[in-house]
Amino acid sequence: MPISDAKVLTGRQKPMTEVAMLFAEVTTEHGLVGLGFSYSKRAGGPAQFAHAREVAPVLVGEDPNDIARLWTKLVWAGASVGRSGAATQAIAALDNALWDLKGKRAGLSLSKLLGAHHDSVRCYNTSGGFLHTPIGGVLDNATRSIEAGLGGIKIKVGQPDGALDLARVKALREHVGDDFPIMVDANQQWDRATAIRMGRALEEFDLVWIEEPLDAYDAVGHADLAARLDTPIASGEMLTSVREHKELIDARSVDIVQPDAPRIGGITQFMRLLALADEAGLDLAPHFAMELHVHLASTYPRQPWVEHFEWLEPLFNERIQIADGRMIVPSAAGIGLTLSDRVTGWTVADDLVTE
Structure with missing residues (x-):
């Protein structure tokens, strides 16, 4: 069912019919995987996906523990589109995945x-x-x-x-x-x-x-x-x-x-x-x-x-x-989430960065 709030009744937006999800997996050389996500309502999902795909390669070969430094590196990789909006929302999926990975490596929940x-x-x-x-x-x-x-x-x-x-x-x-x-x-x-x-x-x-x-x-x-x-x-x-x-x-x-x-x-x-x-x-x-x-x-x-x-x-x-x-608060390591078979079947692209 389409979702309506006041923005719809004032004519500024159309009813919401979908939420676009951006998922990122960061894998270490030892096979550990961190899962992160971002999202967009009504519009912006394809833009987030495109930007994440462009900047993600700068993470290859990096130490995944250095998350703050890697966030800055990702920002500079796409500096011409700024440090807010779709650019940082795309980076969020990668950043969240790094934190999930760090929690799993430590054996601690994110909390x-x-x-x-x-x-x-x-x-x-x-x-x-x-x-x-x-x-x-x-x-x-x-x-x-x-x-x-x-x-x-x-x-x-x-x-x-x-x-x-x-x-x-x-x-x-x-x-x-x-x-x-x-x-x-x-x-x-x-x-x-x-x-x-x-x-x-x-x-x-x-x-x-x-x-x-x-x-x-x-x-x-x-x-x-x-x-x-x-x-x-x-x-x-x-x-x-x-x-x-x-x-x-x-x-x-x-x-x-x-x-x-x-x-x-x-x-x-x-x-x-x-x-x-x-x-x-x-x-x-x-x-x-x-x-x-x-x-x-x-x-x-x-x-x-x-x-x-x-x-x-x-x-x-x-x-x-x-x-x-x-x-x-969940106690499983990291963010504590695994993707359902249903969403795995919806995945648009995989293995964007493999080397």
Whole structure:
């Protein structure tokens, strides 16, 4: 079924029908294999694939332990297309594969390799709250999520008619009760004046956060909104570099930072960003890709949230365990994922670099 959020209802995007996945395997001379991935929604998958194919050969013959140096080498291999966007999203698949390999060589999960603060992390569901789903279906999805052990529910807002948004949030709050955590996501579709009005109207529902109320790059607008509302402001999923996130952090634009490791260049860059966010006293709620982010969020000193999307589950043989509102951090070495037979059959190209 095509997926719709506020960007669709405002005419800026078409309903989403697919997620393009980029997988990378890095093999050592001793036969160990690291698996990494990146992704793109709606458009950009072929661009990521093409760029990764061009720059990957610079890894041949290198020591896979030197991940930070290799990330820089990959960036310079494609320097003419920049250090953000599709270029770094392509590099992310290779970077993640190197970290998976390092974990396997050490016999440690990615969480333990990086240094864990938590063995489990709070989790919330998003996939059941899109705007194409009637409110009755949203409430049914919320019930199923709670019964499955999830600890929060996020629904989409940002419709042209704000009254419809408020009615949906009111119905959800009444359905789950006063104490259950709920969040809303406007997907960048409000202007500054609308965000203030809607933010004030939403205060009564005691939300955990309001996500992407404004354009993702509007640091000034987000900072003003965060200062004027009691409800915390969250954003960052659309940003594609640490530098872009740093602009929001420096401006005090958000209370909760929402990086996406595949979008900002992989685990190497994600960990750089976590240090900046921690220093600024921000909370953390990574976007999408829970199979990867459950590890990364576990390394954050504060209690993070991880977004539950079941969309990628058919790609892997493993499943993340959930109990009492929390995701259990996997203990298998590396990222702890193996590709399912189904996705192996979908592979477009293999053995791009063999010498």
